[in-house]
Amino acid sequence: MRRTSFEDLECPIARSLEHVGEWWSILIMRDAFDGFTRFDQFERSLAIAPNMLTRRLKSLVDAGLLERRRYQDRPPRHEYVLTETGRALRPVILALYAWGNQDLAPGDRSLVLVDRATGREVEPVLVDRATGVPLSDLDIGFVAGPSASEPFRDRLADAAAAAGRPAT
Missing domain, CATH: 1.20.5 (Single alpha-helices involved in coiled-coils or other helix-helix interfaces)
Structure with a gap:
């Protein structure tokens, strides 16, 4: 069964889902933000079937979120590096993290966001750029x-x- 494409819809949310609406895509991007670049790293982290990972990585490359780069010639091996467009997805990933910790598992957090330089816990909040007022x-x-x-x-x-x- 062929799924509906959101590519040509006017809504920016729908267009975004065209590229990252499948759950493996978001988890692959999460791992890329954590520093994973190689197929075997993603496969091990996600416990995902190789054929599914291949499809999702290709989709993220085609969408311009990851860049596929050869790092070894014999045998040929590639790594997947965040593009500028991919790096711009980081606030969305952080918003999902904050929502998941606050509303889906409050008090029972298995993942904490910290400032790497200080070790201080960070709590993401979306704000209006012009006023600094939290969107909530x-x-x-x-x-x-x-x-x-x-x-x-x-x-x-x-x-x-x-x-x-x-x-x-």
Whole structure:
């Protein structure tokens, strides 16, 4: 069964899921942020079938999140290195970490985020860049951007109406 592609959808969340919406992809990216670069490292860390790992790595390379580089000629071996686009996913991974620790396993954390330089525990918080106010403290919502199509604007207006908010 062929899955639906989100590549051409206007919603940036849907487009993002096109590249990292499969759970192995997020876990591979997590491991890449931890410093893993080689196939056997990912395979061992994730206990993932080699054929699945091959597909997911290819998908992440095709999406521009990882770069495949040869590190050995005989036999040919490659490593997978984060690209600039891949490194930009880090705040999303950290937000998932924070949500998972806070809301899914509070008080029973098996993973703690620390500042490597000081060892001090770090608690990620998403903030508005302009004001520094945590997003959780704001009443925020999605509105149509300048390039939104009419159908997309209609969808957003329907969502606003369903929530009892004025469409903007």
